[in-house]
Amino acid sequence: MAIDLELWWLRSLSFIILVPFLGSYLVSIGLMVKDLAFFILIILIVMIGYGVASRSMVSYPVVSNSTIEANYSIDTSFDGRLMLYQVFYPVYYFLYGDFDEELENLDRFPDARWSIASHILLAVHLILLNILLTNLLIAIFTKRFEQVYTDAQNVWHSQKYVLTREYFVRSPFLPPISLLCDIATLS
Numbered sequence: 001m002a003i004d005l006e007l008w009w010l011r012s013l014s015f016i017i018l019v020p021f022l023g024s025y026l027v028s029i030g031l032m033v034k035d036l037a038f039f040i041l042i043i044l045i046v047m048i049g050y051g052v053a054s055r056s057m058v059s060y061p062v063v064s065n066s067t068i069e070a071n072y073s074i075d076t077s078f079d080g081r082l083m084l085y086q087v088f089y090p091v092y093y094f095l096y097g098d099f100d101e102e103l104e105n106l107d108r109f110p111d112a113r114w115s116i117a118s119h120i121l122l123a124v125h126l127i128l129l130n131i132l133l134t135n136l137l138i139a140i141f142t143k144r145f146e147q148v149y150t151d152a153q154n155v156w157h158s159q160k161y162v163l164t165r166e167y168f169v170r171s172p173f174l175p176p177i178s179l180l181c182d183i184a185t186l187s
Helices: 002-016 020-059 080-094 100-107 113-150 152-169 175-186
Strands: none
Touching (some): 002 020, 020 080, 020 113, 020 152, 113 152
16 A cells, blocks of 8 residues: 555656756656666775775685684575675665774784785775766756756646646557556447
């Protein structure tokens, strides 16, 4: 029921397109969502790259002269849930600035080479993801909004025509009875 209500509210946004100064905003939101889908692909590639590299350095200790330098047990099982929990979840929360746990884990072994390399990798990842890609997203959205805003009047007329045409071709009857109208239209 809640999902149905959410879909109903989203569908009711199509009527706001008829308002001249709000219609262009809805069109720009729709185009921004398409741009965001491409941008999410870029973010996923960066996140997976960092997640796999950092987890491989942190989870598996350095072996030198047949001695293990880490003092904790290693879970070598491999399944999807564990992979999501250890590789993707920590990196996902970096987007929100939650990397305290990661730093605590790395600071337990401050002299280990893998810890220093993980710190450097974390810094590069945070600069790349949080600063560069966020600014790129803002630039993409600004460009898209300006494109729609400069052509707002034409966009509004076009969307008004599409909505009017949609209800013009619909049957005036409710769905069970509208089947008869569809059959009559086909013949």
